Amino acid sequence: MTEPTEPQQPARTRLGEWLAPYVPDYFPVAWKLGLSISLLILCGMTVLGTLLLNNQLSRMRDQADTFGMAIAQQLANTAREPMLADDSFLLKVQLNNLTRSESVRGAALFDREGNQLDKAGILPLAATPLNEQIKRWELQSEPVTTYYSTIQVDETIAGYAAISLSDRPIMAARQAVQDTMITATLIMSIIAIIVSFVISRRLAQPIQDLLAATSAMRKGDLNYRIQDRRNDEIGGLIEAYNTMAHGMLEKDQVEKVLQRFVSPSVARNMMADLDQVQLGGRDVQATVVFADIVGFTRLSETLEPEAIGDMLNVYFDAITTATSFYRGTIDKYMGDCAMIVFGVPEKDDEHLFHGLCCAVMIQRLVERLNEYRRAQGQTTVEFRIGINSGAMLAGNLGSRDRMQYTVVGDAVNLASRLSNMAAGNEIIAAAPLLGNPNIGSRVRATEYGAMRIRGKSEPVSTFRIDGVHALSETLMEQRIAQFLAKLNTEQQRAQGE
DSSP states (O other): OOOOOOOOOOHHHHHHHHHGGGSOSSOOHHHHHHHHHHHHHHHHHHHHHHHHHHHHHHHHHHHHHHHHHHHHHHHHHHHHHHHHTTOHHHHHHHHHHHHTSTTEEEEEEEETTSOEEEEEEOOOTTOOTTTOSEEEEEETTEEEEEEEEEEEETTEEEEEEEEEEEOHHHHHHHHHHHHHHHHHHHHHHHHHHHHHHHHHTTOOOOOHHHHHHHHHHHTTOTTOOOOOOOSSHHHHHHHHHHHHHHHHHHHHHHHHHHTTTSOHHHHHHHHHOGGGOOSEEEEEEEEEEEEEETTHHHHHTTSOHHHHHHHHHHHHHHHHHHHHHTTOEEEEEETTEEEEEESSSSOOTTHHHHHHHHHHHHHHHHHHHHHHHHHTTOOOOOEEEEEEEEEEEEEEEEOSSSEEEEEESHHHHHHHHHHHHSOTTOEEEEGGGGGSHHHHTTEEEEEEEEEOOTTOSSOEEEEEEEEEOHHHHHHHHHHHHHHHHHHHHHHHHHHHO
């Protein structure tokens, strides 16, 4: 029976225990910085040298290709007239003269279909100018590049010329440049490392952990924490960073929760300067849309509260999608009614048109959503929509203890009344909205007649909005298709679970 053996410690742990007696309790930041900078400089010089070398080699390759293409173009220019005159003898002489050069391995001419007419020297197998302008290949371990150029007569291609050049000269030059760059990089790296140790004695602050942490924070990762604990100046910086990151994370979480109750722009403004969150408002020109469910009171009597909540969430999600697509803001949900504003808190010069487009998109979304839910055997509803635009007051309204960012005014009240007067799946707008030629030309509407509105002494002329111009509706349909596809995916995932 064998005795149990003690577990082997990892090599890294054994090395740490062996070095522990020789490591002082306090290790100066200057020495840490010197070692770190030396490694960084060595890596940086290596990367820089590699980039410079690759850049120089790439330029040499480009220059060689430019030279090769120039020779091919020259051959094409000199061969144009003999080719048109069908002077094969002169063409043969031109090709043979070219191949007498030490660096030229071959030359050829092709007709407009790519069939070879004549050649001198060597070309790559199955060479054809119709596939590529430059072809790199090897001839008995010798790198060769073939360049093709078109022979044009006015705007018509009469044929092609090809020239094959040896790459040995450029390869030799590339090797010489490579050796020089590597030597220079090594020398500069050694000098930079020596200088870094001299400078590091006067520096005690750059820290790689803090650089990585601030980089993560810049990317929005507020969960990043520096786990290292030090007994030097860096330890205080690490503790300060972790405390700051924790505070920013809490603020970010509060802002994300706040965005579920108010618009993202309002939430950002509030979190940016909490001292400015106070009662008050400003006069604005904006557009407001009311979307109300028809017969919701009667419907709520026949459904369970949970089913009503699930149904409202689905339809309000569709309304939120349309609102976001047209730069609107959900002001509030009032039971079965959604109030949407355009032009505040963020300025939008097209707030009226965007409001009209949003209303149409809500109408189309609800229609498509009803088809989907009807196929699933689920309850469907219809929305009646009212829209109006004009002067209103926007700001934080309420009391000092509880306030809400909203819009109020006669224009808002009229939009609410128009919503109440509309029938199911209708969009009713006040007639003055379509008087603007910039709006009327982009909207399809039908005169709905004058309506007696509570609170108005005179009847209000109205129009029923039937749609907007074709391009907007095309974009609208694409977004609707994306919404339904996402809804279908979520439904399938829920059924699978």
